[in-house]
Amino acid sequence: NAGVTQTPKFQVLKTGQSMTLxxxxxxxxxxxxxxxxxxxxxxxxxxxxxxxxxxxxxEVPNGYxxxxxxxxxxxxxxxxxxxxxxxxxxxxxxxxxxxEAFFGQGTRLxxx
Amino acid sequence: GQQLNQSPQSMFIQEGEDVSMNxxxxxxxxxxxxxxxxxxxxxxxxxxxxxxxxxxSNGRLTAQFGITRKDSFLNISASIPSDVGIYFCAGxxxxxxxxxxxxxxxxxxxx
Numbered sequence: 001n002a003g004v005t006q007t008p009k010f011q012v013l014k015t016g017q018s019m020t021l022x023x024x025x026x027x028x029x030x031x032x033x034x035x036x037x038x039x040x041x042x043x044x045x046x047x048x049x050x051x052x053x054x055x056x057x058x059e060v061p062n063g064y065x066x067x068x069x070x071x072x073x074x075x076x077x078x079x080x081x082x083x084x085x086x087x088x089x090x091x092x093x094x095x096x097x098x099x100e101a102f103f104g105q106g107t108r109l110x111x112x
Numbered sequence: 113g114q115q116l117n118q119s120p121q122s123m124f125i126q127e128g129e130d131v132s133m134n135x136x137x138x139x140x141x142x143x144x145x146x147x148x149x150x151x152x153x154x155x156x157x158x159x160x161x162x163x164x165x166x167x168x169s170n171g172r173l174t175a176q177f178g179i180t181r182k183d184s185f186l187n188i189s190a191s192i193p194s195d196v197g198i199y200f201c202a203g204x205x206x207x208x209x210x211x212x213x214x215x216x217x218x219x220x221x222x223x
Contacts, residue, residue: 004154033209041215042202042213042214048210097208098208100145100160101211103155
């Protein structure tokens with residue numbers, strides 16, 4: 001049972017490049033989330049998907065798009081990467097809004 | 113937006129000592145959560161609190177949901193080297209999906 005799997009684990013982009021971070025969960029969870037973690041700060045919610053077919057903005061959505069491809073997969077896309085998007089990105093999933101969230105191992109992204 | 117103030121930012125303690133950290137908020141939460149993050153890993157839930165005044169233990173860890181619903185604390189008793197990591201508090205309101213995280217307490221344990 002892998003839980004929440006994120007790919008890639010590390011990525012370096014040049015300013016203006018685009019990329020998609022992939023996330024998959026095998027726990028049959030309804031809800032999925034994307035967070036970013038910056039030094040000295042807590043995790044901040046970028047986007048979430050309450051259930052398959054729905055997505056909503058979190059605290060810091062600007063510069064990102066998401067796709068809930070199916071119940072298992074939730075991807076995060078950077079259309080035109082900026083240095084301010086250098087961060088560690090975490091995907092998480094939960095059964096619903098009031099239940100425990102399980103996190104992936106993170107993707108460390110550097111934009112130069 | 114909502115913010116959580118978590119303190120202390122870091123702690124350096126000797127193995128065997130007890131540890132206490134806390135979180136305060138200007139907003140009321142319905143749920144308080146405590147997570148631990150090891151280097152290179154995602155956060156892992158330690159304790160979840162759902163009622164004001166609730167006191168919950170998980171092994172050597174004890175956490176409480178403040179009566180005002182605006183604060184929570186986490187205690188670790190008899191610390192060991194594997195307690196090293198970053199501890200995050202998180203609060204969740206009625207909206208449910210938008211969990212707010214504190215900045216974390218970085219714990220160092222000297223053997």
